[in-house]
Amino acid sequence: MAAQIDINELHWLLDIVQNIDVGVVVLDLDYRIEVWNSFMENHSGRILSEVSQQSLFAVFAEIDEAWFRAKAESVVLLGTRAFSIWEQRPYLVHFKSYQPITGVEAFMYQNVTLLPLRDSTGAIAHICVVIYDVTDVAINKRQLELSNDKLQELSRTDRLTGLANRGYWEERLTEEFARHQRYGGRLALMMLDIDHFKRINDTHGHAVGDQAIKALAGVIKTHVRNADIAGRYGGEEFGVVLLDTGVEGARLLAERLREAVEAMRLDVLGTPIAFTISIGLTDLSVPLGNHEQMIQQADKALYESKHAGRNRVTSFVQRLD
Secondary structure, three states: OHHHHHHHHHHHHHHHHHHOOOEEEEEEOOOEEEEEOHHHHHHHOOOHHHHOOOEHHHHOOOOOHHHHHHHHHHHHHHOOOEEEOOOOOOOOOOOOOOOHHHOOOOOOOEEEEEEEEEOOOOOEEEEEEEEEEOHHHHHHHHHHHHHHHHHHHHHHEOOOOOOEOHHHHHHHHHHHHHHHHHHOOOEEEEEEEEOOHHHHHHHHOHHHHHHHHHHHHHHHHHHOOOOOEEEEEEOOEEEEEEEOOOHHHHHHHHHHHHHHHHHOOEEEOOEEEOOOEEEEEEEOOOOOOOHHHHHHHHHHHHHHHHHOOOOOEEEHHHHHO
16 A cells, blocks of 8 residues: 555656646756656657657757756765856756747746755765746846836936936046046046027027037037047036046047037028037146046136137146146
């Protein structure tokens, strides 16, 4: 009777293994497949008779054999479980994803557990590989991370221009100023704004004023390097932090910006509208105490450009010479 109960219990266990919604593969110590449940059949398209006694690595060429062997050997040697999660390795075997929530995903994200299986003598003779479909968890986490990244990006970005907003721009300037103080190198700052901006608003309306601000932001994006930090300082005023650049290099860029804006025309109901910019420059060839002093110097140079007739570039360093 006891033997009959054992057989029934084994039947129940096998039935459970076949019907649970996880992949179960049992390997011998040469990594040959001995058990292959219905989850594996359904997702691989291969039944047990097709894969029985075949090497796991022959059936799934995408498995990193060296990595898997190292995992499995530790299971056999220590007699403990080993794990792999999707954040470390998206999948063990490449199965298509059939989750309704993730229909656009190309593969199934998987968590994997390797278990030691002992025979009647207590020796570890097999390894059980359990594969969990965690695609919904992975995608939800990735979407949350993307949403958080997007919110962070929005919190740093000026909505009208797409450049850094003032808070984030000053934060980056502060970081670069501190880096310069510690490690040296060159750092320049450019402040610029639109000439007679109030006249543009009064004559053509605020919508055209916004169009001018966006157009200037586009010119800035086109001309500055990816490493440089461009931001809208406020209203029609912009700032550009130029890394590894002295005032001479900044002047070359500033003149290109000024000329590009001068040649540009806004299309306002079929009427071309021109405007110009004034620019002030400074660098750290003379030591300063903080980044605010650098902004003040560039703003003073910008004021000099305005006072001298606008549509020009003025360097704070050159003014002191």
